[in-house]
Amino acid sequence: MNDTEDKPDINHLDHPADIADRLQEIPVEDAVSVIRELPTETASEVLSELDEDVAAGITAQMTPEEIGELLEEMPHDEAADIAAELPPEQRYEVLSHIDPEESAQVAELMRYPEDSAGGIMSDEFIVLPDDITIEEALKRVRQDEDADEDIEGVSYIYVRDRNNKLAGVVTIRDLVFRHPKRMIRDILKPDVQYVRVDDDQEKVARIFQQYHFMALPVIESDGRLVGMVEANQVIDIIQEEATEDMQLMVGLSGEENTFTPWNKAIYKRLPWLYVNLATAFLAAAVVGLFEGTIARWTTLAVFLPIVAGQGGNAGMQTLTVIIRGMALGEIEGKAGRKALFKESMLGLLNGLAVGLVVGIIGYAWKGSFLLGIVVSIAMFLNMFAAALSGVMIPFFLKSLKIDPALASSIFLTTVTDVAGFFFFLGIAAIAMGMVGM
Amino acid sequence: MNDTEDKPDINHLDHPADIADRLQEIPVEDAVSVIRELPTETASEVLSELDEDVAAGITAQMTPEEIGELLEEMPHDEAADIAAELPPEQRYEVLSHIDPEESAQVAELMRYPEDSAGGIMSDEFIVLPDDITIEEALKRVRQDEDADEDIEGVSYIYVRDRNNKLAGVVTIRDLVFRHPKRMIRDILKPDVQYVRVDDDQEKVARIFQQYHFMALPVIESDGRLVGMVEANQVIDIIQEEATEDMQLMVGLSGEENTFTPWNKAIYKRLPWLYVNLATAFLAAAVVGLFEGTIARWTTLAVFLPIVAGQGGNAGMQTLTVIIRGMALGEIEGKAGRKALFKESMLGLLNGLAVGLVVGIIGYAWKGSFLLGIVVSIAMFLNMFAAALSGVMIPFFLKSLKIDPALASSIFLTTVTDVAGFFFFLGIAAIAMGMVGM
Numbered sequence: 087m088n089d090t091e092d093k094p095d096i097n098h099l100d101h102p103a104d105i106a107d108r109l110q111e112i113p114v115e116d117a118v119s120v121i122r123e124l125p126t127e128t129a130s131e132v133l134s135e136l137d138e139d140v141a142a143g144i145t146a147q148m149t150p151e152e153i154g155e156l157l158e159e160m161p162h163d164e165a166a167d168i169a170a171e172l173p174p175e176q177r178y179e180v181l182s183h184i185d186p187e188e189s190a191q192v193a194e195l196m197r198y199p200e201d202s203a204g205g206i207m208s209d210e211f212i213v214l215p216d217d218i219t220i221e222e223a224l225k226r227v228r229q230d231e232d233a234d235e236d237i238e239g240v241s242y243i244y245v246r247d248r249n250n251k252l253a254g255v256v257t258i259r260d261l262v263f264r265h266p267k268r269m270i271r272d273i274l275k276p277d278v279q280y281v282r283v284d285d286d287q288e289k290v291a292r293i294f295q296q297y298h299f300m301a302l303p304v305i306e307s308d309g310r311l312v313g314m315v316e317a318n319q320v321i322d323i324i325q326e327e328a329t330e331d332m333q334l335m336v337g338l339s340g341e342e343n344t345f346t347p348w349n350k351a352i353y354k355r356l357p358w359l360y361v362n363l364a365t366a367f368l369a370a371a372v373v374g375l376f377e378g379t380i381a382r383w384t385t386l387a388v389f390l391p392i393v394a395g396q397g398g399n400a401g402m403q404t405l406t407v408i409i410r411g412m413a414l415g416e417i418e419g420k421a422g423r424k425a426l427f428k429e430s431m432l433g434l435l436n437g438l439a440v441g442l443v444v445g446i447i448g449y450a451w452k453g454s455f456l457l458g459i460v461v462s463i464a465m466f467l468n469m470f471a472a473a474l475s476g477v478m479i480p481f482f483l484k485s486l487k488i489d490p491a492l493a494s495s496i497f498l499t500t501v502t503d504v505a506g507f508f509f510f511l512g513i514a515a516i517a518m519g520m521v522g523m
Numbered sequence: 524m525n526d527t528e529d530k531p532d533i534n535h536l537d538h539p540a541d542i543a544d545r546l547q548e549i550p551v552e553d554a555v556s557v558i559r560e561l562p563t564e565t566a567s568e569v570l571s572e573l574d575e576d577v578a579a580g581i582t583a584q585m586t587p588e589e590i591g592e593l594l595e596e597m598p599h600d601e602a603a604d605i606a607a608e609l610p611p612e613q614r615y616e617v618l619s620h621i622d623p624e625e626s627a628q629v630a631e632l633m634r635y636p637e638d639s640a641g642g643i644m645s646d647e648f649i650v651l652p653d654d655i656t657i658e659e660a661l662k663r664v665r666q667d668e669d670a671d672e673d674i675e676g677v678s679y680i681y682v683r684d685r686n687n688k689l690a691g692v693v694t695i696r697d698l699v700f701r702h703p704k705r706m707i708r709d710i711l712k713p714d715v716q717y718v719r720v721d722d723d724q725e726k727v728a729r730i731f732q733q734y735h736f737m738a739l740p741v742i743e744s745d746g747r748l749v750g751m752v753e754a755n756q757v758i759d760i761i762q763e764e765a766t767e768d769m770q771l772m773v774g775l776s777g778e779e780n781t782f783t784p785w786n787k788a789i790y791k792r793l794p795w796l797y798v799n800l801a802t803a804f805l806a807a808a809v810v811g812l813f814e815g816t817i818a819r820w821t822t823l824a825v826f827l828p829i830v831a832g833q834g835g836n837a838g839m840q841t842l843t844v845i846i847r848g849m850a851l852g853e854i855e856g857k858a859g860r861k862a863l864f865k866e867s868m869l870g871l872l873n874g875l876a877v878g879l880v881v882g883i884i885g886y887a888w889k890g891s892f893l894l895g896i897v898v899s900i901a902m903f904l905n906m907f908a909a910a911l912s913g914v915m916i917p918f919f920l921k922s923l924k925i926d927p928a929l930a931s932s933i934f935l936t937t938v939t940d941v942a943g944f945f946f947f948l949g950i951a952a953i954a955m956g957m958v959g960m
Contacts, residue, residue, distance in 0.1 A: 103733045111857040137853075228700050258695045263665050295762065296540045298755045300737070317754035318735045324758055325732065328765035329847050336839040344848035344858055348868040355840055355869065359833065359877055366832035367884065373825045380817070380824050387817050387824035388810045391831060391940055395803035396796065398835075399933060402773040403792055410766050411781035416574075420548040421781055431785040432792065440796055447804065496836060503828055 096120050102131035109136065110345055114143045122152075130159035133168065137345045142171045150176060154183030157192065163208045163313075166195035203290050204283035206323060207304040207313030212243045216253045216271035223270055224261050242301050244311055245274045251309040254278055280305050283312060287323050292415055294320045331413050334491040335405070337362065362496045369394070369503035376511035382523060385452050386514055389461050393510045396440055397468040397502030404429045404476025405498050409491050412480060426477050433473025441466035460517050464510035468502060471509075475501040533557050539568035546573065547782055551580045559589075567596035570605065574782045579608045587613060591620030594629065600645050600750075603632035640727050641720035643760060644741040644750030650681045653690045653708035660707055661698050679738050681748055682711045688746040691715055717742050720749060724760050729852055731757045768850050771928035772842070774799065799933045806831070806940035813948035819960060822889050823951055826898050830947045833877055834905040834939030841866045841913025842935050846928050849917060863914050870910025878903035897954050901947035905939060908946075912938040 096105055109117040109132065121129045121144060133141055133156050145153050145168065153172070157165040157180065169177055169192060181189045191209060198204025212230050214223050227243065243261070247253040254274030264273055280303045281290050293302065294317055304313040330340035337358025342351055373380070373390065380386050408425060411417040417425055445462025449455055479497050480490035533542055546554040546569065558566045558581060570578060570593050582590050582605065590609070594602040594617065606614050606629060618626045628646060635641025649667050651660050664680065684690040691711030701710055717740045718727050730739065731754055741750040767777035774795025779788055810827065817823050845862060848854040854862055882899025886892055916934050917927035
């Protein structure tokens, strides 16, 4: 690919998020040269909009000076995210090229784990002391605004007391429409809901979802206000968490996306495929127990995929509802028992409905009434087992403090395969003994 | 369960969202009596926080007057959502109990489909004409504020021209810190990004995610500003869309949750289980083709679940990455081909890695070199087929304008079962012929 083929796509007047999208589709070398040609401010915004893996690929080909220049333009929290992905030796060199005060603030934010409230918060917000007048407050807000035009989405302004602790919140409107000589402490709304720096981002997202806040303050363990999280940032977190759940279920890393290079993805996928293999051998061993039975009646082998496939699908339906319900905070207290009841009912009824049909088709296809009965009962039992394990596997993982989604579909199909084959071949063996086959 | 057991849980000083959570865990009759005892404003907020199914169960036991009283307290968009769930006859009676002006506004919002921008927007926002001064604007904002204290999260104020079309946006700060005699039209920021009433909510969510807005105006087809969507509302939509994708994949409705009654869930789940059954019979038919082969070598039956299970799991990994990538807008333009390349590579390499191990274990377990070779090759081919179909199934569904997630795991396991059994038993039959088994 040559330059003239790719470059015309990128217009520096486009929104940085759109430029970032297009850079993700072209070779890294070309992306680097596009970034170098963009105005610094745009380039910096583009870099922070890029997928993590792609951004890391691009910075790997830039000098510490160049990276430093871009980080300096970014909000501190975004600079901290990029810097955290750099190899340690490069990281310190990059930070040494940034204005020391900025660099200290970036380093400060890097202390927090990526998926904690501290890791996602912004440190750019307005905070006012509680012992000034509204008039004075407006003056400070105005100065702050001149310093940073980004702080305009939300109209909440936090208030600290003389110990630097979060004392309350006021809105710009309060400042504009109330008497200018009143003290901030007299007009603030106390009892602001907040999160702590070490709260998990999933908890933060849950609070936004439950109470529909536009922003939440973040405090340190000593009560100091150190940052804020806004609703628009939470959108990304919620997408991340949903991606994680979907991926963990099937044995992916939880962090893979379309841009993850295959040589990175394979290290996460292959181990779970081996786990799945081990569980598949478990199911095979159950079939192995009944090799003699199958040798006497080969048609049984034909029905193995039906028993396993139906159990697996029904179980996945239950599992998906439960794991999603847990992620959304639906399943708490008595809701857990309610869910078990509902899924058991569905297991029994779907088991009856499917078992009956499978039995009839089995009889019609192979002309054996015995086969119809056996596959019917096995299917019914397996669908019920699928429902129970679809509820119990995530609860069990959760009780071990493991993410309830983790490899849950692998564990589920183990149960439905093992139980399904055991029911089907076991009942067949008994029935064959009874009729003297 | 008696009253004294449940009632003490509910404290009307709690946040309505928390009260709603607890009402979802108790019998509907008890929930209705709790709602009746709450102050009207709280009761109204609780009702709009409830899960749709639970809310419908509760309103079914209330009189139109009671429901009307609660709807009157709600923001119009939330009242519209509740009213839309009422049976039509009851709906008109309820609306007739509401102040006619309010009722008209609610009815207006009910015209828009539930999952469109019009269906999710709020009609409570401040709009200023462009031909007034800042001084006059501030006066109007102040009056608006007195009328509705809810409009305080976002500091965006939209501006309309003399034809009522969206002309731009100003912030509260602009009004406060600029010269009071300047005209709004001279300070507004034009070229505001907006959505149209009939845009799908998924598109709206995508725009918020891409550009990190705090709010977006919604316009009618004639350019009139009719509502706004805020980032905190988008959080719910994103959760809904993620739930939908996860559920559709395994043959659920996309709208089921822990609170969906079993007798409603079964109508959605059972049809897909029957679809899965039909595809399972397809896989069984492939095994049926080789019944003679299995009769001669029963051990083959033991390896059926391994071939199918591994293909299914590997395919689900690919499918999950692709469907999620589509939902997040990652897979567009050249990214689709990149994804196919990546997944093919992973299919080949994981296929080699797993095929080899399965072959060795097969040989070690059953002492047959032939079995090891056959299962090894079949596994390799099936893992590659799994990767290809994991990419191609969602692209195929999308090209038919069907949701790419719809029942995709059912289709995928059909491919991996059918292809896996065909490779495995077919190669076995050929190999057995060659060695004269």
